[in-house]
Amino acid sequence: MSLKFNVLISWLAHAVTLGIGFLLMPYILHTVGDNTYGTWLLLNSIAGQTGLLYLGFGEAIxxxxxxxxxxxxxxxxxxxxxxxxSVYFGSAAVAIGIGIVCAIAAPWVNEWPGQSLWEIRAVILILGLNAAISIAGSSxxxxxxxxxxxxVERSIIITINLLRLGLTVLFLQQSQGLITLALIFLAVTIIENAAxxxxxxxxxxxxQLRFRHLRKRVYKRCFSFSMFTFLSLIAEHLIYMTDTILIxxxxxxxxxxxYFIASRVCDMIRxxxxxxxxxxxxxxGQLQSSRQNTELQTLVCRGFGLTVVLAGSALIGVFYFSPQFIEVWIGPGYQQSSWLLMILLAGQxxxxxxxxxxxxxxxxxxxxLPALLFLTEAICNLILSLILLPYLGLYGVAIGTLVPLVIFEGGVLLPMGMKQLGLTVPQLFKQGVLTQWIPLSLILVYSYFVHNLNIQPEWTQILxxxxxxxIVLVGGIGLSERIRSQARTQSTQLSQNIISTGN
Structure with a gap:
């Protein structure tokens, strides 16, 4: 499959996930209530930490x-x-053990207001089993x-998300509890991994998956690579998955x-x-194996520019329309989420x-080096959030995420990565960033004029x-690509004319 097709199918899968998330989040929230939903989010955040048991082998495989x-x-x-x-099977067993320990320790961890202890323990055990199955099948x-x-992989994700939507709507109204949500998660995880x-x-x-294929040198090679991707995994969890636990x-x-509303919207954009x-x-990896370094540099520049225009367009849209969007999606009373979203997305x-x-x-x-840098950023993130939380509340947690991100990602990782890939600042700016001024300018003008029409929090207007x-973004990117293509054609023709003249 082509690179462009893989990106497009990935976006389609995300669009389906995004749409289902839009439907399910307010549905679950208003069905079970703020307290139960907050407990569900907290338990899921804790269960999400078992993702560390992947040990960085996802990138390795x-x-x-x-x-x-x-x-x-x-x-x-x-x-x-x-x-x-085989490593994943061992991690899955550990996940089940952690679930059992957490279920036993539940009354000492939190008071769980409004929830019975047996229900909390049952949900923890189910989520532990769910994590174990996810880990075991992830290879x-x-x-x-x-x-x-x-x-193929994204088509499975699309199907699973549609199934999750149907099961949630079908069963949650009949039994408005945490156990129902946990069992739905478990069912779709089993089906996804089997497919x-x-x-x-x-x-x-x-x-082949065979015991006779196990080799010490292969373990050593995989562990030497995954050790640093595991550090990156720890860092990612500290940055993006501990805020809700902390709060x-x-x-x-x-x-x-x-905070979760803002974080959820930010994740949907990310x-x-x-x-x-x-x-x-x-x-x-394929280009490096075939020693196509020039093609690799071109790939990075084009991808860098695309991420800049997408992130920039999202930030512009959030600045102008996030209050109306959050109100129509979740309901009134969550104005704070809009400001939190602005802070979180600015760093993205x-x-x-x-x-x-x-x-x-x-x-x-x-x-x-990228892994060690990412881990340092995560530690600074956690420390700064803990320092600012007593003074600024939820805003302190958001700022604690923003500041280290700007310093470490933009100030250190970017120049380090460019050097490793053999890229120069003018090359990245010219091939990646400069050509994106057209779609970004069009989005800014569009958002400004539409915002002045006094958009109301209604689904028809928001959609x-x-x-x-x-439409504006796609048109702007298409226009930018057309100008780039014409410039490339003119440059090629000029070079050919010079060669012909020389001959």
Whole structure:
């Protein structure tokens, strides 16, 4: 599959996920209430920390699958796949053990106001089992990404999200409890991993999961790579997944909701842009393996520019329309979420382009320094959030995320990544950023004039604004690409004329 198609199918999957999220979040919130939903968010945030048990092997299996599939080294591919899957099975067992311990310790961790202890314990056990199944089956998804079959992997995600929507609407009204939500999560996780497993073996007929493929040297190679991607995973969890836990324990479950609304919208904006990096990572490994350095540099510049225009357009839209959007989506009374969203998304204007460079570096095998830098950023994030929380409340947590991000991502990672990839500032600016002034200017003008029409918090108006913005953005990007193509053609013709004249 082509790179462009993989990006488009990833965006389609995200669009479906986004639409279902828009429907489910207010539905669940108003069905179970703020307190129960806040408890659900808190439990999910705690369960989400089991993602650390992936140990960074997700990037490892994607990179090595891409490498050995390109080189047609099937034995090495099977050995790598078997070794990483065996590690995941061990991590899954640990996840179940952690779930049991957390269920036992539940009354000492929190008072869980409004919820019975047995229900809290049951939900924790179910979420632990859910995490274990996700971890055990994740190597199959890594294989699909490694061979760049994002069409298959994303199609499974689309189907699973539609199933989750149907199950939630069908069962939550009948039993408005945490256990119902947890069981729905578990059911779709089982189906998703079963489908991914079947497709991985179907698309690579030579793929084998065998005890005889386990090799000490393969474990050593995978661990040496994944050790640093694991540090990046820890950092990502500290930055993006501990805020709700911090707020929940220090300010109470109800305080989680306004921050989570802002964080959720920010994640929905981040996700499609980050899909570019996920698609680029195995492609970068493929280009490096075939020593196509010029093509790799061009790929980075084009991707960097695309992430800049998408993140910048989102920030402009949030600045003008986030209050109306949040009110029509969730309801009145969450004005604070709009300001929190502005703070969180401002940092993503820098983070998202540099995240793409981080994924490309991972695809090429350069992981050590970016991982250590990311971990340092995460520690500073946590410390600053703890310092600012007593004085600024939820805003302190958001600012604690923003400041280290700007310093470490924009000030250190960006120039370091450019140097590693052999890029210069003028080259990145000219090929990646400069050409994006057209779509960004069009979005800014569009948002300004539409905002002056006094848009009301109604779905028809919000959807109309969003549709218009998409049309303007796509048109602007298309115009920018046309100008770029014409300039490239003129440059080629000029070079040919000079050569002809010389002859």
């Amino acid at each position: 994607s990179r090595f699958t891409s490498k050995y599939h390109t080189e047609k080294k099937w034995i090495e591919l099977n050995r790598t796949f078997s070794c990483i899957t 199959f998804g890594g294989v699909l990404m490694g061979i760049q079959r994002f069409d 991914t497993c079947c497709m991985a073996f179907r698309l690579i007929p030579t793929l 929940g324990f220090l300010l109470g479950p109800a305080a989680v909701v306004p 996700a499609p842009v980050m899909q570019i990096g996920y698609v680029f990572m195995p492609k970068a 204007l820098i983070a998202l382009p540099t995240q793409l460079i981080r994924h490309v570096l991972t695809g090429t095998g350069y992981v050590r 109309g604004v969003f549709t218009g913005a998409i």
